[in-house]
Amino acid sequence: MKTISLFFAIAIAVVSGSAIAHSGGTDSKGCHTDHKTGGYHCH
Structure with missing residues (x-):
């Protein structure tokens, strides 16, 4: 579950930054x- 949360946090950071x-x-x-x-x- 921690891995999934980390993945989504990174994905949101990348998308919002661009x-x-x-x-x-x-x-x-x-x-x-x-x-x-x-x-x-x-x-």
């Missing part, structure tokens, strides 16, 4: 342009 990180500063509204796609989005 979801948060991306480059690019934000403007005063918390938004920015994605230069790869040309899109504009907010956080």
